[in-house]
Amino acid sequence: MNRFALPVALFAALVVVLAIGIKHSPQKGMIVSPLIGKPAPQFSLPSLGDPAHAVTSADLKGRWYLLNVWGTWCVECRAEHQMLIEARDTHAVPLIGLDWKDDDARAHEWLAQLGNPYETVAIDHSGSTAVDFGVYGAPETFLINAQGIVVYKYVGPLTRDVWTQEILPRLPAHAAGKS
């Protein structure tokens, strides 16, 4: 091999490394969260439907649920909304919404217009609960088990692939019921 071919050989090596990077990269959109395997942060937030009523992590304990962080200001949330409705209709696991730094009136309008996939929506005006959960940006989805442990986290709009390949297989058979 002549020395003039050396650059192209080095470049080929770099390409191979990057290609391995693409192939081996972890599940789509998954950012490893330090919370996985640990108890979900405690929270007590007003409910969107009934502000006098509180949605608390303590009340949710005892059954599996999917915590979906969203906001009407978030474009990708609109993109995933249809998928959330489909997820609700499978009755595989209840969806709890965390309406992050949002306007209540707009949130009501959004759910009325696009349909409400959530069993309950907690309002996080200050964003402090989202901070506790280590939310980078909406939408983010956390799968939490009956013991209140975070099992899985997904960043970005939920897709059918993620739903069928990541979330459904992690659920126990009885997750939909109230243990």
Next chain:
Amino acid sequence: MLPELGQFALILALLLAGMQAFFGIAGPMLGRDRWLAAVTPAVAGQAVMVATAVGCLIASFVSNDFSVSYVAENSNSALPLFYRVAALWGAHEGSLLLWILLLAAWTVAVALGSARLPPRFAARVLGVLGVVSFGFLLFTLATSNPFVRLDPPMPDGRDLNPILQDPALAIHPPILYTGYVGFAVAFAFACAAMLEGRLDATWARWTRPWTTAAWAFLTCGIALGSFWAYYELGWGGFWFWDPVENASFMPWLVGTALVHSLAVTEKRGLFKSWTLLLAILTFSLSMLGTFLVRSGVLVSVHSFAADPARGIFILAFLIVMIGGALTLYAWRAPLLKSSAGFELGARESFLLFNNVLLIIAATTVFAGTMAPLIADALRLGTVSVGPPYFNPTFLLSMLPLLALLSVGIHSNWKRGRLKDSQRLLLISFVAAAVLGSALVYGVYTNGHVLTPVGALLGVWIILSSLAEPLQRWRRRVRVPRGMLGMTIAHSGLGVLVLALTTVQSFTIEHDVAMAQGATTTAGAYAFRFDGVQDVEGPNYDGVGATITVTRGGALVAVLKPQKRQYWVQHQLTTETAIHMDHGNNILVALGEDLGAGRWSLRVQIRPLVSFIWLAALIMAIGGAVAASDRRYRGAKLTEATVPAGTEGSAA
């Protein structure tokens, strides 16, 4: 309607770019000279179409059309008009469009300036530029279309990222990209020369002004980015060695090597294959930089997964462009013989050292930038590379480079003896040592070990670069623009070295907690905290502090740093307050509310820090002056027939 028109224009631009590439490259290859006539119209048509597309997207931004996804994600009805236009390059899709627009502009400039080039060679250059443009247009249309509609439309947009809402950053990407894209011209000249299998001094003369101009833009772009980081990020640093900065710095280092290597190729007919390789590398790093900065694809291999289509397309595109050019290089470069030799101590040898050291510097930066990505890709765990790696390794190659620059500038082409300039060399060195020590021990005190070294090198570079123009001026010999530009650029480098040395050695930095009415001191200055009040802007609100700065009891300035909360994205930004006083940069950033009226404040005195950006500007001006040398424009067609290697001594 406008977004659809824009998309249609982009598709037409893609087809025209394909035409430009095909006729430009296949025409000369197959000897079909009639095909060459199609190249220039394709260039013009493509430029019009790309401009139309950009115009459509800007119109969507200006008219707040939130049915366009890209507009909805990067603008807001409360956003001021200026930023609504600048939001065009606020994210990935629009940045690509800006890239394509600038490439079209450079291509039109090359087409206009190529009237004196042999028609086949000009067609090849434009053809290669067509390939680049085709690739970027295809990438945009296939994976990053900025004209995608939302249904139903958003009631209002998500707003432009607040940290981008700043005048310096709004104009930073266009200038930086002009530099990046400009290196496409050098790349195209290199590929055209390889396709022809011929490279001579005339080729270097054609290539030089384009390369130098691109280099000047890139210099300005990097300086603007650094300036922005200095006052907007609130930490008071001007360079953080983060991947985004490195992405623009690597093509600059290799581009600088290219500028110097081209000089040798032109004057002496040497370094031919090396120059070609540098031209390919510079543009490859520019492309890498484009993807690093905006798409985030290479920041972490994980982002590949966020949009696999995008990641795979980029990889395929890089394989075609860079891999193709390097293969062409492996095949054609052995044909290019450098006939003449040179002695150690001749200017060529110093420029060789210059190239080697710049490439070592670029390699260390590349290694540090890519190591975390490669470790990540190969699952070797998380690696974090920061200033403790970059600072010493970079200095290791830069210090010899700066010292050799001062010596090398006194050397002659071809002949190795420095005897003629020995006296001058000695004078400039002694003068530099005296002035440098005066600066370190007279004006400022408490330096580090490197302080006298930096001061000496900085002054020495300036004095050395001025030596020849001053001699010529005294003997009333004309100073050509090329030499004038070189002198200005090298003096700028000297100023940069001096500024960096002073800033690194004599910065005073305090983080203090202050209640209203309290006073703190930093260096010769006293800072009184006069409390905070609410502020409100068009799309944000926040708090502003008032700090009165005095020196020896006399009022210096009243500084008003702010912390802003942008409404839509709920993002906090720090607006540092900066004041210049006797070359000292006084910087105050507002920190956290500690309760009970107490706030944390960051107070910094950075001597000569503004000279860092001034120096970059001087360097860029030097580049512009050199690029405008009449010699480059006067390159006549007939000279192309001069065989390689014989014209060296004449220049």
